[in-house]
Amino acid sequence: MIDSAEKLKDILKEKGYKLTPQRRAVLDTIINNQGKHLSTEEVYDYVKKNCPEIGLATVYRTLQLLDDLGIITKINLDDGCARYELNINSDDHQHHHLICTKCGAIIEVEVDLLDHLEAEIEKNYKFEIKDHKVKFFGLCSKCQ
Ligand SMILES: [Zn+2]
Numbered sequence: 001m002i003d004s005a006e007k008l009k010d011i012l013k014e015k016g017y018k019l020t021p022q023r024r025a026v027l028d029t030i031i032n033n034q035g036k037h038l039s040t041e042e043v044y045d046y047v048k049k050n051c052p053e054i055g056l057a058t059v060y061r062t063l064q065l066l067d068d069l070g071i072i073t074k075i076n077l078d079d080g081c082a083r084y085e086l087n088i089n090s091d092d093h094q095h096h097h098l099i100c101t102k103c104g105a106i107i108e109v110e111v112d113l114l115d116h117l118e119a120e121i122e123k124n125y126k127f128e129i130k131d132h133k134v135k136f137f138g139l140c141s142k143c144q
């Protein structure tokens with residue numbers, strides 16, 4: 001995980017962006033909270049602890065930049081706010097999200113269960129699949 005964090009920081013430098021303390025703080029927050037799908041406001045709350053002078057607008061712009069560079073991915077989990085997660089293997093397909101409609105828990109499915117479906121689509125529609133976003137809605141084990 002430390003390796004990938006360093007790799008991401010290199011990408012930023014390669015594209016000509018300076019790793020300012022604010023950008024570093026935002027990136028570190030995402031890296032240290034993997035699997036939490038933080039919203040812009042949540043990232044801001046974390047970053048403020050180490051960078052009290054940072055503004056919400058800066059956090060917002062930094063997240064946009066990291067998204068544009070493919071370092072993080074914006075995900076929409078239908079709870080009314082944009083959330084972000086690290087995009088470590090950019091050629092890999094996005095993992096699937098299970099969303100509990102009662103308590104809002106978000107569970108990640110690490111395996112790509114769509115290989116068979118993808119092969120079928122690629123064959124029948126002559127469509128080359130690069131990625132997908134799959135959300136399953138239902139009740140988590142605690143809410144059943
Ligand atoms: Zn896939």
Ligand SMILES: [Zn+2]
Nearest residue numbers: 100103140143
């Ligand atoms: Zn639940």
Ligand SMILES: [Zn+2]
Nearest residue numbers: 035085097108
């Ligand atoms: Zn996720």
